[in-house]
Amino acid sequence: HDPKTPQYNTGDPTSFAFVSARDRWPVIITQGIDDVHRSAGASKDEQVLNEGKWVVAELARLKYELQHDRELTPLVDDGESDVEEYNKELEALGNPKWHAVPWLFSECYLYRRVSSIFKQTQKWKSYDLFARQKMSTFQSSRSAVVELAVRYKEIVTELELKHTVKGAKTQKELEEAEKILFMEMCEICLWGNATDLSLLTNLSYEDIQKLQGSEARKLSEKNIVVNDLGKAFKVLTDALKSGVKERRVDIVLDNAGFELFVDLILAGYLLAAGLATTVVLHPKSIPWFVSDVLPQDFAALISALADPQALYSTLSDEDKDAGKKVVPLSDSEVLALKFLFEHWSGLHAEGQLVLRPNIFWTAGGSFWRLPKSEPSLHEDLKESELVIFKGDLNYRKLTADAAWPATTPFTEAIGPLGPGSGVRVLALRTCKADVVVGLPEGEDEKLKNLEGGGGDSGSRKWAWSGKWAVVQFSDGKL
Ligand code: F6P
Ligand code: MG
Numbered sequence: 001h002d003p004k005t006p007q008y009n010t011g012d013p014t015s016f017a018f019v020s021a022r023d024r025w026p027v028i029i030t031q032g033i034d035d036v037h038r039s040a041g042a043s044k045d046e047q048v049l050n051e052g053k054w055v056v057a058e059l060a061r062l063k064y065e066l067q068h069d070r071e072l073t074p075l076v077d078d079g080e081s082d083v084e085e086y087n088k089e090l091e092a093l094g095n096p097k098w099h100a101v102p103w104l105f106s107e108c109y110l111y112r113r114v115s116s117i118f119k120q121t122q123k124w125k126s127y128d129l130f131a132r133q134k135m136s137t138f139q140s141s142r143s144a145v146v147e148l149a150v151r152y153k154e155i156v157t158e159l160e161l162k163h164t165v166k167g168a169k170t171q172k173e174l175e176e177a178e179k180i181l182f183m184e185m186c187e188i189c190l191w192g193n194a195t196d197l198s199l200l201t202n203l204s205y206e207d208i209q210k211l212q213g214s215e216a217r218k219l220s221e222k223n224i225v226v227n228d229l230g231k232a233f234k235v236l237t238d239a240l241k242s243g244v245k246e247r248r249v250d251i252v253l254d255n256a257g258f259e260l261f262v263d264l265i266l267a268g269y270l271l272a273a274g275l276a277t278t279v280v281l282h283p284k285s286i287p288w289f290v291s292d293v294l295p296q297d298f299a300a301l302i303s304a305l306a307d308p309q310a311l312y313s314t315l316s317d318e319d320k321d322a323g324k325k326v327v328p329l330s331d332s333e334v335l336a337l338k339f340l341f342e343h344w345s346g347l348h349a350e351g352q353l354v355l356r357p358n359i360f361w362t363a364g365g366s367f368w369r370l371p372k373s374e375p376s377l378h379e380d381l382k383e384s385e386l387v388i389f390k391g392d393l394n395y396r397k398l399t400a401d402a403a404w405p406a407t408t409p410f411t412e413a414i415g416p417l418g419p420g421s422g423v424r425v426l427a428l429r430t431c432k433a434d435v436v437v438g439l440p441e442g443e444d445e446k447l448k449n450l451e452g453g454g455g456d457s458g459s460r461k462w463a464w465s466g467k468w469a470v471v472q473f474s475d476g477k478l
Helices: 016-041 046-067 083-092 103-119 131-140 142-162 171-195 205-210 214-221 229-241 258-272 295-306 317-321 331-349 367-373 375-382 391-398 443-448
Strands: 224-227 248-252 278-282 353-355 386-390 424-430 469-475
Touching (some): 083 103, 131 258, 131 295, 229 469, 248 258, 258 278, 258 353, 295 331, 331 353, 391 424
Parallel strands (some): 278 353
Antiparallel strands (some): 424 469
16 A cells, blocks of 8 residues: 555655755754753753753764664654554665665654654653744744734624625625635645745745735745645535535644644634534644644644733844844734634634544555555545645655656545545645646646756756645545
8 A cells, every 4th residue: 555656765866855864854853952951951850850861862862873874773662552563664664774765754753753752751751842943933923923813803703794705795706705715715824834844944924924815815826836726615615505514624734833823714714604514633643843733732822812912022032132122912913813712712612623633644654554554534534525634744645755757646646545535635735845746747847947946957956945836636535
């Protein structure tokens, strides 16, 4: 249940895997070490301090092994059920070394190995070494958050109270407006992924703000190389019209902070518009690819919105150094953010917005393995009208991170999750890695020929920066 096409490998100098293993991962581990150091230093508990020192030493050892191209060592038994699976894979790969190993597996192993260090302690078991970074980037996206909140309050209030969209007079106009809103919400949700922390991308928060409003959205649509949103909208409206009472949409989450915020904007919109009756969110169970959502990130985001003024009452060190002052939110901004808090916590309390973790999401293999290795999760996803996979890593996992020709149909590249799987897949992905499928003939070459696109170097550089995106759909119920 893996594809025959070879996977991207850290030994291939033309792949982003090569740069990742050599340049990015050591930096990520170093940042983790700094974070643990800081937290340990702030504690007066002897055991916290001692274990903190041990964690730092273990992280440093991992970094050493990575930088000196040592073998990936078997995970120690930290009590979790996935240890065996990870270790079997290492064996099957012939005990590979860091600089010549399939990219997807080795990157998953890296985060699993880090989590295993913490799991071996008493006091640091559930510690998230990336939590600080996640919250601080959310705080720094204030202007985009506030603008979206104001807009969301307007839209949801109209939909819930008047069952219409502002300005729409007839049923046809309402349907048209709903489609535009759906596309807009999904595209905001898509570009929200450009802000993940594992890769400092080229898109600024100002760029993301610009994505609001259909004029600006049209402009950014040029960077969506394939866009199947219309098909996804049709599936949801058909289900609504068919009169089925329970209509579920799933979101396989990616990053915390601003991206989770926009995921919730989409979820809340789908529920308010009646395009779904339940939204199931799938977070990770261990700190993952730096910024991925853990259940506690969801809780932290909601509770931060309960007191918006407090959320923005502290400045980052950078802002302090730049001499910036705290600017309080206006009354209407506070109201809009509190509205989000009330709407989302209400939906959560009523069971319309559900969080459902599963250890499968942090396995070392691709989603090609889902039906065999986690049949109950597969069955569960079949219950959904639409399963939205957010972000780059989920896309790599859907396509098994294999070096497909770019024109390979998406439905083929996702293998067992394609047609006949019973799962409707919608990938919302800003491209931050080599694998891309489902492109029209000639498109890859065209993008390579743009400045910085990779040209004849053999590298698909255009797909590394998060500037371009693909939105691809597969109807597994066909
Ligand atoms: O390409 C860089 C990278 O860190 C990949 O390792 C990973 O697939 C991706 O970015 C993470 O991005 P996202 O949060 O969108 O999944
Ligand atoms: Mg991520």
